[in-house]
Amino acid sequence: MADRARELSALLSSAALVVAGGIVGSVAKLGERVVIGRLLSPDAYGEVSIGLALLTFAATFAIAGCTQGVSRFVPRYTDPADRRGVWVSGLLVAETLALALAAFLFVGAEGFAVRLFETDAAVPFLRVLAIALPVVVGFQIAVAAIRGFENTVYRTVIRDLLDPALRTGLIAFLLVLGWGIVAAGVAYLLAAVVTVVVAHLFLSRLVALRGPVRTHVRELVTFSAPLVVATMVGTLLTQTDTIMLGYFRSSAEVGLYSAAYPLASGLLVVLTAFGFLYLPIASRLDADGERDAVDDIYATTTKWVYVVTFPAFVLLAVFPADVLALVFGPAYTDAAVVLPILATGFFVSAAAGRDRETLSAFGSTSWIAIGNGIGLLLNVLVNLALIPRFGILGASVASVTSLVAVHAVICAVLAVQYDITPFSPEATRTYLVLPATILPVTALAAGWLTITPVTILPFLVGTGLCSLVVVGIAGGFEPDDVVVVDVLEDSLGRSIPLVRRWIPDARSESSLSAD
Template sequence: MSDRASELSALLSSAALVMVGGIVASVAKLGERVVIGRLLSPDAYGEVSIGLAMLTFTSTIALAGCTQGVSRFIPRYDSDTDRRGVWVSGLLITAGFALVISLVLFAYAETVAGMLFETPEAVIFVQLLALSLPFLVGFRIAVAGIRGYENTVFRTIVHDFLEPFLRIGLIAGLILAGMGIVAAGVAYLATAILTFVVAHLLLSRLMRLRGAFRTHARELLRFSAPLVVATVIGTMLTRTDTLMLGYFRSSYEVGMYDAAYPIAGGLLVVLSAFGFLYLPIASRLDSNGDRDAVDDIYATTTKWVYVITFPAFALLVVFPTEVIHIVFGPDYTEAAAVLPILAVGFFVSAAAGRDRETLSALGATTWIAVGNVFGLTLNVLINLVLIPRYGFMGAGVASVTSLLSVHVVVCGVLAIKYGITPLSKSATRTYVGLPVVLLPLVALASPWISISMVTLFPFLVVAGLCSLVVVGLVGGLEADDVVVLDLIEDSTGLSIPFVRGWIPDSQSVDPLSTEWTDQ
């Protein structure tokens, strides 16, 4: 098998593991929101959502784009001295930012609480989140180091299992003990400290943390500087809606919006699974001068993210009320109105693939910042116009518009400047065929379909099988897809000759290697 086929196979194999972990983590994170939403009132849930949006925003600033930098540079060095130096540089840079932000946030907690919150307990809540910030940032750097070593097992253990399940258990117990919104602050602080320690213990299994090191702070900052703007603005794109809702409207509306938001965000699970190893692999291929391989891997993974994500997208668009009732209960029925809107935005993000990571691997991080600045500007302007008048529905429209604009810019740069695009003829048939064929069919059948806890999973399975049939019938399969089929057959021990018959022979479709003609 060719080198690029091997890289694609490795990426897909890791994606299978990370996807399982990602699904578990997403369910746990959604479960965290469900626990808070069901054990507290919608108003209190809105207050917690505002606090967590603030923590996400401040931690992104403190990380200064260094997580991608650490993951990118570690695989580019061979010696432990250099690799250790990359980790140390990232840790020192982000620790400095985190401590400053933490001290300011702790000192001005009362002022922040007065601007965004409605309850007196918010001051302690904000202070607890401020204390957790340095540990959370250190944890992210450790995970970035693990990612640089392309180790999916350690990342899955600490990021997808330990962190979310520990936090959800603490939140549930502390809320039941009567701590209110403060319970979330205590849980986040305790979880950040423990996961910081565990992540570094796992990283120490990949390289000795003690020993000589050669710092790469200047190199790391040069790469990460544009990402500071890009990542901060990217976070603001997803969290500005919540913060502006908290400022202009009530905590109740924030609670409605943040009931729909994490459900729609679940559409990114598959994309995240492909993303863990994508950046270091793409970076290594680019450093070896094999940009065509980057194009192939980007195109293939993007198409399969689209195909695998589509059934869940159809579910959220056609059955929003049923999904909200299953997850959060009848108190959050109003959130069903904004769920299809948010689902469109997140599905667009999934359908664009790892476009921003591809630019990062190529070293073109400035363009990521340009796209995010453009998207954030639209987001703020639309929110200013729509939130005061339409509340969380306006926030949903602003979110979708801004996400669309970002991916138009980034994908446009990839296509025009680097000739990298997922839009082959076969892939385009997939992108058009699935929504044109399946969405109307699901909508027409919806009066006879009952979505509940029992029927939810069977619906997704049937819709997924139908998606594969549609992709095959419209001619959406390509020679590259044989790697995906091989992975499925090797993992399950089953032969899938019917689908294999739809995959064109590699000789007729710009082969990746001559060995593929024998498949």
């Protein structure tokens, strides 16, 4: 019990830092999209979104699942030669693929431009992105190695602060100079060059990058090979909508969809925060034969991701037009019809917790590939059926369908093969009671409440406090939740009143069970 509490406390303490950095990073990444959307027309913003979707797809294929492999194997070795070898192995595999894909994208830029874009500037834009691809991949491998050392500070600084801030500033500067959509490509290239250097400087503080190297290419590829399909399919799940919209519909519709999508995907900020240290911790616990501890940590973190994410979900689901007008401007309010749909899909993803990382820690990466494959198949089929007729509405339905299918498969595997689920009686009450009580009240309040820069923060805070009260009254707290309160009190430097009286004491529960 003490070991489990210690691991959970370490994970939550890390998550508190990563949540703060993740919020800043998400705001910066959203700011990047807002800058592009406000300084360009919706159709030009759609063009940029298609190009960045291609870059994301190419980078994911080049990485070939090695980021998870590097993060998994680094903590399993103690010899610096092995740890350096894991990092070098990841670079060898990923950069070889990245250079090949960069050449393909550079040479084939004109073909992509004819099929997916509506402007002549697409060709130089795509070629700049092709040059940026190997640098972006090197940066991600370095971050994966830092993750393996369970260092959250370095990751937060470079990934959540430096990288998005540099890109956003460069994009704004170049757009003001009149560079058009090419500005995004140049900004991604320059930011990647800076961040890959800084990332390796940070990594060198954790392990000397010079010295004997014992590579683990075969071991890394064996683990990561199933993840090639899984991560590729996972990326296609998030990018197929954009690419297919660009093929079947106008760039302006892609721009509208690309305004709603990053807002909805922001619901994963808290989940991502827990995920940074989750994989190496779960991997280490599994190696030590402590799967019961993995089960407890997975269940506790999943419930709290649900609770913390819920107010933002309510905001996007009930006030979509207000949020779009506030963030992107009145030109994008037509996307209000799809924002609640997308928010539902991403909230389901957040509510499923770190299911994929849990399977990765156990080495069952093939099931991740199967789940993602089923989701992608549904995504493509529903997109083909609905996008030509319904446009962005069809794309949003396809996105939600695929997200739900992926997590249903992976959570089922965890439950059947490993007896791991996030559904304790207390958690189940939380999952059911919150939407049943908060959503109807908020929907009624929408008739007289408008979300503005003044009201948005009070709304989120008020909804969050009401959610905690509802969870407490419904009996949704359990003994492990005291670790969450401890971490929050340590972070705030003061005690949190009233909450502890709602949390059952582990000793009293044990005595009741014994009786």
